[in-house]
Amino acid sequence: MPLDFSIPMQEMIPEKLNFDVQFEPTKVHDKKYVINSNTGEYIGVVGNTFNCANHTDFFEGVHNTVTENLGEEQTDSMNINWRIAKQNAWAMMDMTLPNVTARIQSDKHSTTIAQRIIALHGVDGSCSNQTYFGAIDFFCTNGMIRGEHDKIRRKNTANFTMDRFIRDLRESTQSFYAQSERLQGWANKPLYVGDVKAMLEALLKSDRTAEKMFGLYNQEASVRGENVWALYSAFTNYASYADERNGFNLRETGKDTQAVSMFQREHKVSQWIESPVFKELIAA
Numbered sequence: 671m672p673l674d675f676s677i678p679m680q681e682m683i684p685e686k687l688n689f690d691v692q693f694e695p696t697k698v699h700d701k702k703y704v705i706n707s708n709t710g711e712y713i714g715v716v717g718n719t720f721n722c723a724n725h726t727d728f729f730e731g732v733h734n735t736v737t738e739n740l741g742e743e744q745t746d747s748m749n750i751n752w753r754i755a756k757q758n759a760w761a762m763m764d765m766t767l768p769n770v771t772a773r774i775q776s777d778k779h780s781t782t783i784a785q786r787i788i789a790l791h792g793v794d795g796s797c798s799n800q801t802y803f804g805a806i807d808f809f810c811t812n813g814m815i816r817g818e819h820d821k822i823r824r825k826n827t828a829n830f831t832m833d834r835f836i837r838d839l840r841e842s843t844q845s846f847y848a849q850s851e852r853l854q855g856w857a858n859k860p861l862y863v864g865d866v867k868a869m870l871e872a873l874l875k876s877d878r879t880a881e882k883m884f885g886l887y888n889q890e891a892s893v894r895g896e897n898v899w900a901l902y903s904a905f906t907n908y909a910s911y912a913d914e915r916n917g918f919n920l921r922e923t924g925k926d927t928q929a930v931s932m933f934q935r936e937h938k939v940s941q942w943i944e945s946p947v948f949k950e951l952i953a954a
Contacts, residue, residue: 682750686758687725691793704794706758713759714794722793729763732789732801736765744769753929759794762933766806772850776857778895783853785846790933802940803845805853856898859952866901869951873942882917883908898952905942909935 690707696715704714723731737745747769753762770785783805790800866887870880886904894900908918909932942948 683726683729684752684754684761687729687754687761689758690724691722704759711757713757714796716795720795723791723799725758725761725791725793728791728799729761729789732763732787733765736787740767740770753933755927755929756792756794756796760792760796760930761790762929763789763791765789770846772805772847772854774850774853774857774899776895776897776899779893781894783850796930802936803849805846805849853899853902856902856952857894859898861896861898861901861951863896865951865954869947872947873945885917902943905939909939 689709692705692707693716694703694705695701696703700718701715702718702720703712704716704720705711706713722728733750737748744767747767749766749768751764751766753764754760765787767785767787771782774781774783786804786806788800788802788804790797790802792798867880867884870883870887871877874880874883883904886907887901890900890903890907891897894903911918
């Protein structure tokens with residue numbers, strides 16, 4: 671639901687993420703336990719130099735940086751969704767800005783995309799603090815993040831500071847329209863079916879996976895046209911759903927890791943579009 675600026679950001683963060691991180695020595699001299707101060711649960715084992723902000727401070731800092739840089743006019747309808755895993759040690763804040771949009775037009779289809787900012791935080795050593803920038807497609811709600819070069823990353827170590835992380839974040843909040851121009855270029859770039867199939871086989875290195883992805887491309891191309899935008903939309907479809915909608919079902923293992931697995935798919939897509947075979951295809 672849209673963000674209500676009359677409510678402090680701290681109150682919008684899920685209650686189960688609102689805990690201080692405590693540490694306790696292990697029997698291994700260079701390791702320590704990570705403990706949820708509210709529940710007393712042991713939620714990880716990290717090195718002795720590990721240091722981190724708590725979830726509330728981290729996400730509040732990221733949110734405030736976004737609102738300060740973009741202003742109320744662009745952020746007053748912000749939507750925030752959460753993914754949480756690993757006994758609440760891993761969390762992702764997914765912000766969509768419906769007031770910051772661009773139109774992508776192909777010869778068959780037109781859609782609106784909105785700016786998307788993702789903040790990833792772990793207190794158990796499972797990930798570094800990361801912020802990704804991308805877009806959300808209002809037509810199909812596929813999420814997109816850009817390539818490796820658009821990621822800000824600071825490891826949770828003793829020399830990590832929120833101030834440094836926020837300074838880095840502040841430099842990257844205005845890049846949405848540059849991404850939109852690239853996506854429009856992809857919508858204008860036609861593809862030949864045989865070239866797409868060959869690229870997928872080379873990229874995915876699995877005939878079965880390539881066949882399923884090729885099927886997704888055909889679905890997207892039937893709506894968007896046979897172009898790079900449709901191929902990219904097939905990738906983001908894979909990263910946005912884990913069920914019969916795209917054939918890439920994610921098995922339920924009984925552990926709370928599905929949120930992590932879905933984000934890993936998004937990260938994989940960001941690597942695919944930076945791969946040599948993808949770049950060769952769109953440059954041909």
